[in-house]
Amino acid sequence: MSAIETKSLTKSFGNVIAVNDISFSVESGEIFGFLGPNGAGKSTTMMILTTLLKPTSGQALISGFDVMTDAKKVRESIGYVQQETTVDEYLTGRENLILQAKLNHIPKNEINQRIDSVLELIELTDKQHDSVVTYSGGMRKRLDIAGGLLHRPKVLFLDEPTVGLDIQTRRKIWKYLKKIHDEFEMTIFLTTHYMEEADQLCDRVGIIDGGQIQVIDSPKNMKNAMGNEVISIIIEDEENLDSFSSELQKIEFVNKINVDGPKLTLFASNGTEVIPKIFQISSDLKIKIVSIALTQPTLDDVFISYTGHEIRDDDSKFNRKREHAKMKRLRA
Numbered sequence: 047m048s049a050i051e052t053k054s055l056t057k058s059f060g061n062v063i064a065v066n067d068i069s070f071s072v073e074s075g076e077i078f079g080f081l082g083p084n085g086a087g088k089s090t091t092m093m094i095l096t097t098l099l100k101p102t103s104g105q106a107l108i109s110g111f112d113v114m115t116d117a118k119k120v121r122e123s124i125g126y127v128q129q130e131t132t133v134d135e136y137l138t139g140r141e142n143l144i145l146q147a148k149l150n151h152i153p154k155n156e157i158n159q160r161i162d163s164v165l166e167l168i169e170l171t172d173k174q175h176d177s178v179v180t181y182s183g184g185m186r187k188r189l190d191i192a193g194g195l196l197h198r199p200k201v202l203f204l205d206e207p208t209v210g211l212d213i214q215t216r217r218k219i220w221k222y223l224k225k226i227h228d229e230f231e232m233t234i235f236l237t238t239h240y241m242e243e244a245d246q247l248c249d250r251v252g253i254i255d256g257g258q259i260q261v262i263d264s265p266k267n268m269k270n271a272m273g274n275e276v277i278s279i280i281i282e283d284e285e286n287l288d289s290f291s292s293e294l295q296k297i298e299f300v301n302k303i304n305v306d307g308p309k310l311t312l313f314a315s316n317g318t319e320v321i322p323k324i325f326q327i328s329s330d331l332k333i334k335i336v337s338i339a340l341t342q343p344t345l346d347d348v349f350i351s352y353t354g355h356e357i358r359d360d361d362s363k364f365n366r367k368r369e370h371a372k373m374k375r376l377r378a
């Protein structure tokens with residue numbers, strides 16, 4: 047039985063189809079990531095899977111339980127860590143976890159032992175009696191994750207677990223998530239718009255854009271399928287872009303081309319043979335190349351290949367939300 051299974055899942059908000067007919071399954075023990083830009087439909091999917099939102103049509107099963115008809119059983123078998131931290135900053139770390147344990151109806155005689163073990167796992171034992179207001183962003187996130195583990199869920203959902211954190215803190219969170227996954231043999235479903243996060247953490251990744259899944263595979267297979275090399279070109283003037291692109295397509299060893307404004311990305315199996323031909327064609331068409339680079343494929347290239355555009359690291363929405371929450375706290 048799959049840990050997560052969706053069949054033609056769809057969610058509309060008025061005219062906006064946030065999630066458009068998506069079907070996928072996640073096997074037990076997998077770390078599975080939904081990778082997509084802001085507004086792709088990641089959070090909406092996760093809210094349906096965690097029973098917080100009803101789908102417009104289609105079906106979703108968690109550990110075999112239907113999110114619509116068996117919502118209570120679904121909630122018992124999942125942990126959910128939201129995008130913004132939900133910890134109370136005027137309580138200590140331990141007090142937050144006690145509150146969380148009570149909300150999850152954990153038997154009284156097990157609460158202390160479970161809290162001790164999750165605190166140790168995320169290395170917050172030393173800080174447990176300090177107010178959360180003194181914690182860094184990364185420590186708050188770790189505490190939030192710990193709260194989601196107390197009832198020992200079979201499937202852990204994490205919505206953008208490292209959004210707004212710096213890269214070192216992000217890497218530390220990845221380390222803890224891998225540790226949690228190994229220790230509890232847990233299925234993890236996460237959403238992210240960070241390529242490196244998907245690449246480093248996930249066994250398989252689903253690329254989602256415009257509410258639809260474009261591809262699902264392991265990061266390694268996705269990169270291998272791109273061909274051996276990626277040639278990124280930026281041209282000065284887009285006037286002859288169409289003829290330039292169609293001539294480039296004819297070059298031997300070029301498997302695929304994506305055009306995004308003045309930026310062209312070529313996926314090729316023999317880049318060093320291709321580059322002189324690119325210069326020949328640009329010279330014939332009187333197109334000025336501003337820059338050209340030959341690299342190995344990354345998950346960024348996979349994303350461009352399937353969606354036709356780059357994923358943008360837009361943390362501004364998150365930062366605005368955080369500022370808003372801060373202002374509310376200051377006013378209170």
Ligand SMILES: Nc1ncnc2c1ncn2[C@@H]1O[C@H](COP(=O)(O)OP(=O)(O)OP(=O)(O)O)[C@@H](O)[C@H]1O
Nearest residue numbers: 059062064082083084085086087088089090091363
């Ligand atoms: N409650 C709502 N009412 C109307 N439209 C919504 C609502 N929630 C989401 N949407 C729209 O649905 C689409 C998908 O949004 P969703 O939040 O799922 O995307 P996302 O990939 O999680 O992006 P982000 O990382 O920015 O949260 C967007 O166009 C969004 O504006």
